[in-house]
Amino acid sequence: MSSVSPAIADDALFDRLSAALLQATDLEGLVRPLLALLQSITGLESTYFTIIDPARLTQTVLYATNTAHLLIPEGAQADWQDTLCRRALEQGRLFNNAVAQTWGDCVAAQSLGIATYASAPVYVADLELYGTLCAAGGSQTEVSPKALQTLKLFAGIIARQIERERLIALLQEENARLSQDNLLDPLTGLLNRRGLEEHLPRLLAQAQRQYRRMMVAFIDLDGFKQINDVHGHTAGDGFLRQVGQRLKRGLRASDVIARYGGDEFVVAVCVEPQAEQYEAALRERLFDLTRGPYTLDQTQIDYPGPSIGIATCPPGSADLAGLLKRADRAMYAEKALRKQRER
16 A cells, blocks of 8 residues: 655745755765755655766765665665666656566665665766665655655755865865966976975974974076077076986985076975084085086086085074075175186
8 A cells, every 4th residue: 555755845845955055065964954855755764865886887875864664774885787776767767666566676675675766866067977866665655746856856956066066176176286386397397486485494394393404505507508508598498407307316305406596496405403514515415416417409518517505594593584595695605716716
């Protein structure tokens, strides 16, 4: 003997639906009140939302609202080929209150004791079948056409929420990528000046936590203008890229390396408190990394090396701007000495 689903007043439906839409901040926050509302509208014991994995051909119950008479457990997974949802979708049958007679070969329906079933597919952009919104009962129940239309309406609302969350995730990913790109020099792939300004405070904080010193080296590629003038800007760009690659390969992953601008690079490292003994070693390391043979646009040059100035930030100091200026001054002093030696 069949029963009839209860009616719910339009005003009450509108009020509860409005509250669900206004209060929802994510997919779960939207779906759960809709399932409870759908239960009231259809009079069926269980309402649930599923997701479909087309690659694995599985269907999983993501959220469910149940009564004691029929339990559709959350997390339950079924072979898509055996589901009522697939049968309903392929046959274009939104509602069936004679499940045992019509789809008696469905193992899941038999094991759960489902007699009445209604579902609507949840399609997202470009008709991608994301999942289904379902209602099920253990006895034969008549569900009104209005209730079934509401089921389809809820499926559409859920689809729009999924699309919205996907769009937000895509925008966040794109913003993160753009933010990262804004910190990188497009030619060398190293940090640019802005990226250096963001990373230096972190390195300094690390040095202070470990009671170490931060050492900054300012590198100026002497003779770069001549490379550009003689071999062309393409070769000059190639030279800058190779310098960046050599610095990156030759230093630690924890060290900060940046193209400060033009032919200037900055390297920042953390060293032990007795930093003075490391300055000469760092200068020699950077000099050895950047001098030597370079192949530029099928032309090989033997680069004699850059001018390097180094400054050290003592433990407890936070004057990063002053540290960079001191390293810059030290670099220019080194450049002046090299010119004097060349005379």
